[in-house]
Amino acid sequence: xxxxxxxxxxxxxxxxxxxxxxxxxxxxxxxxxxxxxxxxxxxxxxxxxxxxxxxxxxxxxxxxxxxxxxxxxxxxxxxxxxxxxxxxxxxxxxxxxxxxxxxxxxxxxxxxxxxxxxxxxxxxxxxxxxxxxxxxxxxxxxxxxxxxxxxxxxxxxxxxxxxxxxxxxxxxxxxxxxxxxxxxxxxxxxxxxxxxxxxxxxxxxxxxxxxxxxxxxxxxxxxxxxxxxxxxxxxxxxxxxxxxxxxxxxxxxxxxxxxxxxxxxxxxxxxxxxxxxxxxxxxxxxxxxxxxxxxxxxxxxxxxxxxxxxxxxxxxxxxxxxxxxxxxxxxxxxxxxxxxxxxxxxxxxxxxxxxxxxxxxxxxxxxxxxxxxxxxxxxxxxxxxxxxxxxxxxxxxxxxxxxxxxxxxxxxxxxxxxxxxxxxxxxxxxxxxxxxxxxxxxxxxxxxxxxxxxxxxxxxxxxxxxxxxxxxxxxxxxxxxxxxxx
Amino acid sequence: xxxxxxxxxxxxxxxxxxxxxxxxxxxxxxxxxxxxxxxxxxxxxxxxxxxxxxxxxxxxxxxxxxxxxxxxxxxxxxxxxxxxxxxxxxxxxxxxx
Numbered sequence: 331x332x333x334x335x336x337x338x339x340x341x342x343x344x345x346x347x348x349x350x351x352x353x354x355x356x357x358x359x360x361x362x363x364x365x366x367x368x369x370x371x372x373x374x375x376x377x378x379x380x381x382x383x384x385x386x387x388x389x390x391x392x393x394x395x396x397x398x399x400x401x402x403x404x405x406x407x408x409x410x411x412x413x414x415x416x417x418x419x420x421x422x423x424x425x426x427x428x429x430x431x432x433x434x435x436x437x438x439x440x441x442x443x444x445x446x447x448x449x450x451x452x453x454x455x456x457x458x459x460x461x462x463x464x465x466x467x468x469x470x471x472x473x474x475x476x477x478x479x480x481x482x483x484x485x486x487x488x489x490x491x492x493x494x495x496x497x498x499x500x501x502x503x504x505x506x507x508x509x510x511x512x513x514x515x516x517x518x519x520x521x522x523x524x525x526x527x528x529x530x531x532x533x534x535x536x537x538x539x540x541x542x543x544x545x546x547x548x549x550x551x552x553x554x555x556x557x558x559x560x561x562x563x564x565x566x567x568x569x570x571x572x573x574x575x576x577x578x579x580x581x582x583x584x585x586x587x588x589x590x591x592x593x594x595x596x597x598x599x600x601x602x603x604x605x606x607x608x609x610x611x612x613x614x615x616x617x618x619x620x621x622x623x624x625x626x627x628x629x630x631x632x633x634x635x636x637x638x639x640x641x642x643x644x645x646x647x648x649x650x651x652x653x654x655x656x657x658x659x660x661x662x663x664x665x666x667x668x669x670x671x672x673x674x675x676x677x678x679x680x681x682x683x684x685x686x687x688x689x690x691x692x693x694x695x696x697x698x699x700x701x702x703x704x705x706x707x708x709x710x711x712x713x714x715x716x717x718x719x720x721x722x723x724x725x726x727x728x729x730x731x732x733x734x735x736x737x738x739x740x741x742x743x744x745x746x747x748x749x750x751x752x753x754x755x756x757x758x759x760x761x762x763x764x765x766x767x768x769x770x771x772x773x774x775x776x777x778x779x780x781x782x783x784x785x786x787x788x789x790x791x792x793x794x795x796x797x798x799x800x801x802x803x804x805x806x807x808x809x810x811x812x813x814x815x816x
Numbered sequence: 817x818x819x820x821x822x823x824x825x826x827x828x829x830x831x832x833x834x835x836x837x838x839x840x841x842x843x844x845x846x847x848x849x850x851x852x853x854x855x856x857x858x859x860x861x862x863x864x865x866x867x868x869x870x871x872x873x874x875x876x877x878x879x880x881x882x883x884x885x886x887x888x889x890x891x892x893x894x895x896x897x898x899x900x901x902x903x904x905x906x907x908x909x910x911x912x913x
Contacts, residue, residue: 354881361884370902374892375884390878412869419832421906468909478903481892606830611869616876 332576340537342568343545344503345457345495346560348510349488350520351464351528352395358463358487359386359429359615366526370480378485380424385614388413392487393436393618395519396461397628399489400437402513402635403456407625408434411461413612418605422466422479430462430490432609436620442493442513443637444505454506455494462488489519495534495545500564507531507557512636516661524556531560535567537575546571547581551595553588563588567595639664647677656685663689663699666706673710676717683709687731703738711742722803725751753800760793760801764813767792778814786810819847 357364360377377384393411400407414432437459446452466484468477491510497503511522511529522529536548551567554560566588571581586595634642636658643654658664663684670680688709692702712730715721721730725746733745746752767789768775778785789810793801824844828835835843889902898905 356879356881356883361879361882361886363883363885369889371892371904372889373885374889375886379892387879388876389881391881393878417830419830421904421909468906469903470909473905475908476898476905477907477909478900479906480903606826608830616870616872616874618878619875 332573336576337569337572339539340568340572341540341542342498342500342564343495343536343538343548344497344564345534345548346491346493346497346503346506347532347534348491348493348507349464349530350399350491350510350514350522352392352487352489352519353521354389354391354395354487356389357485358389358392358461360384360485361387362485364486366483366528368482370478370482373482374484378424378481380426386429386612388615388618389487392461393620394628395487395517396436396459396489397620397625398517398519398632399491399514400440400459401625401629401632402517403437403440403442403459405437405440405456405459407620408436408438409620410434411436411618411620413615413617414609415612416462416607416609418607420465420468421477422468422481422484424466424481424484428463428465429612429615431460434617435460436489442506442509444502444509446505447499447501452502454496454502457492457494459489459491462490464488495536495548500561500568503533503564504557504561507560511557512659516633516635518633518661524554527555530554531557533560533564533567535564535571536581537568537571546575547583549581549584549586549595551586551588552598555590559588559590562590562593563595566593570595633661634665634668636661636664639668643667643677643681647671647681649677649681653681653685657681660699666699666702670706670709673707674713676713679713679716680709683713687727691731691735704734708734708742715742715746719802719804720752721746722753722799724803725753725799750798751800753797753802760797760806760809763793763796763801764789764806764809766796767810768813775814786814789814819844819851823847 352358352364354364356362357373357375357378360375362375362378363373365373377386397407411431412434413429415427416430416432417427419426435458437456440456440459441453442456444452444454464483464486466479466481468479470477472478493506497506511524514520514529515522520528524530531554533551533554534548535551536546538544538546549567549571551563554563563586567586574581582597585598587598588595639658640651640654643649643657644651649657657667667680667684670684671677674680688699688702688704691697692699712721712726712734715730716723716726720743729749729751730742730745733749734740734742737745770792771788774785774788778789786807790803790807793806793810794803821840821844824835824840824847828840893899893904896904
């Protein structure tokens with residue numbers, strides 16, 4: 331451990347490589363299933379097993395998903411896409427090479443908009459996005475004498491997203507990954523599940539003195555299986571590198587592994603680092619040419635992206651940025667809200683219903699919004715009943731919403747009427763309850779008049795009780811005040 | 817560009833192959849002969865000529881994203897030298913500490 335001011339002399343420089351596993355039905359170059367979680371070695375074919383004499387056949391959706399992502403990041407889409415072989419021997423790579431892209435990545439440039447540590451907008455540049463295939467899975471801890479190989483994952487399509495080294499803090503890395511995960515989920519190209527490995531991240535980390543132009547020597551940290559661990563590994567690696575430099579040594583170009591239990595990185599010191607991938611053009615696949623017609627077709631089908639929805643919710647509906655962010659965290663939740671705002675103009679109330687009653691109900695019952703049986707027009711009707719003064723907020727939340735959950739086909743207005751929950755806003759009826767309440771507590775009336783305004787709550791409660799909760803609170807409070815003060 | 821013993825050793829390592837001394841000698845000679853033969857091409861002036869990667873200029877056909885299960889797990893494991901009922905077995909790849 332060094333003194334705080336020593337660490338503060340240095341600046342962190344991070345670039346991230348993210349692999350996203352695509353949610354295609356079949357694999358990148360063969361027709362066997364790309365689905366996760368089946369019995370080992372069942373999703374296989376002669377092609378994914380790397381049998382001699384087989385030829386790869388390129389999946390149209392690998393391309394489409396890649397173009398979707400590229401367009402969403404503002405990347406330039408490459409016209410001539412060559413495939414390349416990356417050669418290395420490993421037990422879970424049956425062909426002895428991975429089909430990837432080398433000199434002609436599908437997407438070049440573009441950026442992801444994130445928040446920096448101060449909450450200000452910052453763009454992180456994208457260097458490239460290219461298409462490739464996954465390897466199989468080696469299982470080292472099931473059999474004491476052997477490594478077991480499952481080839482279900484071999485050939486599943488991946489996109490690798492390489493960022494520019496423009497990330498400066500662990501929090502920015504965290505925010506960048508969160509944005510990318512939300513984006514691939516909105517685009518429905520990847521489920522973004524880092525724990526299950528469908529999204530994986532390697533961090534290239536280096537440090538330099540603040541103000542220095544040159545980059546320092548970087549290390550690459552692998553095995554980061556959650557966004558939180560990416561944050562922790564970068565934070566640790568930043569300090570470790572400074573300590574090495576301050577001790578007079580140099581940073582070596584190394585591959586580091588992250589130990590999530592200890593929260594430390596350490597050199598993998600593995601022989602496989604002696605790699606020489608010997609890239610060359612894949613002779614079994616022609617290039618794929620992506621013309622502007624194709625690009626426009628994909629662009630036309632792009633869904634609304636979180637950034638666009640946030641803009642719409644804040645500028646057109648006048649919601650706070652915080653509300654807009656909560657509403658757009660998950661795609662179908664945002665789309666539900668969007669539909670709701672076509673049925674009611676009370677956007678603030680709509681947002682409150684979504685973030686309050688609806689979200690808590692979903693969370694408590696571990697449901698997604700797609701599993702939610704109540705339709706936006708029913709929520710809109712509740713909002714309208716409140717706005718008309720027919721029901722109070724508390725009746726809506728505590729009575730109508732729970733009733734609706736149990737009777738999902740019913741209409742809120744009919745529910746309120748048949749259960750006698752329409753509130754009393756007839757001032758004649760209310761006057762009666764108010765007079766009774768006041769008559770009950772003559773000394774409290776004196777105290778109120780003497781200045782103890784808190785006693786209003788007591789009278790309100792009494793009126794509510796007498797009206798069986800149906801008194802319009804706003805009107806009641808107004809009438810009560812008039813009565814008490816005169 | 818000559819191939820020496822060091823290059824042969826390196827290529828053998830990358831290919832995870834083992835050779836004895838006599839074989840290495842032979843391979844070194846063979847590879848040098850092949851390279852000399854191909855080197856003939858460097859006599860041609862290729863200034864300003866784009867590298868030729870593909871013989872055809874058509875786009876690779878796009879395969880519809882439809883699942884076809886063509887072989888079974890049993891068939892998949894048939895050719896593995898070592899296996900159990902579910903997995904292909906290979907020598908331990910990493911040592912656990």
